[in-house]
Amino acid sequence: MPTQKKQDPRAIRSKRVFKEAVVDILIENPDISKLTVQKIAQRAELNRATFYLHFVDINDLLKQVVYDIFDDLLSKMSPTLQIDNLNNQEQLITFLDYIYKHRKILAVLFEHPGFNKKMHMTLKDLIVIQRKSEGADSTLSMDILASSILGILMWWLRNGVHFSSEYIANQIVELYR
Numbered sequence: 001m002p003t004q005k006k007q008d009p010r011a012i013r014s015k016r017v018f019k020e021a022v023v024d025i026l027i028e029n030p031d032i033s034k035l036t037v038q039k040i041a042q043r044a045e046l047n048r049a050t051f052y053l054h055f056v057d058i059n060d061l062l063k064q065v066v067y068d069i070f071d072d073l074l075s076k077m078s079p080t081l082q083i084d085n086l087n088n089q090e091q092l093i094t095f096l097d098y099i100y101k102h103r104k105i106l107a108v109l110f111e112h113p114g115f116n117k118k119m120h121m122t123l124k125d126l127i128v129i130q131r132k133s134e135g136a137d138s139t140l141s142m143d144i145l146a147s148s149i150l151g152i153l154m155w156w157l158r159n160g161v162h163f164s165s166e167y168i169a170n171q172i173v174e175l176y177r
């Protein structure tokens with residue numbers, strides 16, 4: 001039986017610190033074209049050589065940050081989708097709480113088409129899982145539903161963060177009754 005090589009704790013820490021650094025920089029200035037490995041390394045208090053030990057380039061780092069966000073989001077949502085008879089609104093609030101908690105970096109990422117496409121696919125997958133569990137046969141296209149929710153999320157992060165997760169969940173539920 002092959003054993004998995006255990007990753008060095010220093011490598012795990014370095015990757016985490018680089019990811020945190022790029023998120024902090026993007027929150028301060030969302031212009032990705034202004035990112036440099038030097039800026040990221042300085043913020044992380046590590047050197048450029050360490051950066052290149054873990055990432056091919058800035059795009060590789062950003063891709064890993066996005067994957068981490070989606071993995072985290074799905075890990076938070078999956079258990080709620082497995083529970084029988086859980087209120088849709090509870091699931092939606094769990095999802096929205098995650099979005100709100102990470103609103104600063106998500107607001108930056110929503111400006112990029114690749115992120116929007118991945119978020120759209122994730123929303124669509126979550127909707128399909130939910131609809132199947134309800135036995136629903138909706139005439140509303142899953143693409144249209146996912147696009148509508150994506151639009152609401154983008155508006156919320158840009159203009160409506162003063163509204164609570166519960167308020168936004170109520171609005172979404174009312175919209176799709």
